[in-house]
Amino acid sequence: KQEVTQIPAALSVPEGENLVLNCSFTDSAIYNLQWFRQDPGKGLTSLLLIQSSQREQTSGRLNASLDKSSGRSTLYIAASQPGDSATYLCAVTKNDYKLSFGAGTTVTVRA
Amino acid sequence: DGGITQSPKYLFRKEGQNVTLSCEQNLNHDAMYWYRQDPGQGLRLIYYSQIVNDFQKGDIAEGYSVSREKKESFPLTVTSAQKNPTAFYLCASSAWDGRYEQYFGPGTRLTVT
Numbered sequence: 001k002q003e004v005t006q007i008p009a010a011l012s013v014p015e016g017e018n019l020v021l022n023c024s025f026t027d028s029a030i031y032n033l034q035w036f037r038q039d040p041g042k043g044l045t046s047l048l049l050i051q052s053s054q055r056e057q058t059s060g061r062l063n064a065s066l067d068k069s070s071g072r073s074t075l076y077i078a079a080s081q082p083g084d085s086a087t088y089l090c091a092v093t094k095n096d097y098k099l100s101f102g103a104g105t106t107v108t109v110r111a
Numbered sequence: 112d113g114g115i116t117q118s119p120k121y122l123f124r125k126e127g128q129n130v131t132l133s134c135e136q137n138l139n140h141d142a143m144y145w146y147r148q149d150p151g152q153g154l155r156l157i158y159y160s161q162i163v164n165d166f167q168k169g170d171i172a173e174g175y176s177v178s179r180e181k182k183e184s185f186p187l188t189v190t191s192a193q194k195n196p197t198a199f200y201l202c203a204s205s206a207w208d209g210r211y212e213q214y215f216g217p218g219t220r221l222t223v224t
Contacts, residue, residue: 004153034212043117043201044154044215051210089153097142097161097211098169101153 002027006102019077021105023090035075036089080109115216122221132187132219134202141207143185148199196223
């Protein structure tokens with residue numbers, strides 16, 4: 001069974017600092033990996049999707065890397081802003097196209 | 112606007128009652144999914160459907176039922192057999208386009224007392 005772990009569970013940084021969020025998974029036979037953002041009481045917003053054949057994806061201030069062989073992904077958020085405060089979830093898909101989620105990292109960006 | 116709608120946003124029920132949560136999408140996606148989220152835990156898959164009139168159990172299907180009579184709709188019924196139904200329920204959909212990126216609705220918070 002795929003296990004997905006996100007460390008740390010919570011993170012607090014001053015505005016302007018770069019954020020580094022980690023995700024690890026036990027089974028490297030994945031189809032893709034998605035990073036999501038969740039605001040309190042809301043649904044999930046898809047941030048980035050990395051196919052298993054890719055090493056990274058970028059969107060604006062966000063960059064996600066994937067090292068499938070070691071079972072790791074990292075989400076980088078450059079020059080953090082208070083509006084980046086949220087919970088960030090990673091999830092992996094195998095060939096059955098079902099997502100397995102980590103428990104998330106809750107980020108607080110202090111103004 | 113294309114997207115996924117879930118209704119209602121909040122739902123309150125007495126123990127022993129069945130309740131149905133609505134999920135509708137206008138993204139023309141083939142696959143739809145139901146997840147449950149509990150505080151401090153990752154999302155867990157309840158049921159999923161890849162085509163109309165077909166669906167499969169996820170990791171925690173006991174006490175739940177679904178139907179997929181239309182491509183746009185995937186309602187979830189929480190039955191009285193579900194032991195701990197109070198949770199945040201999220202619906203998602205994805206296209207069969209090689210990416211299978213999942214998009215989520217705003218969620219329904221169910222409270223059973």
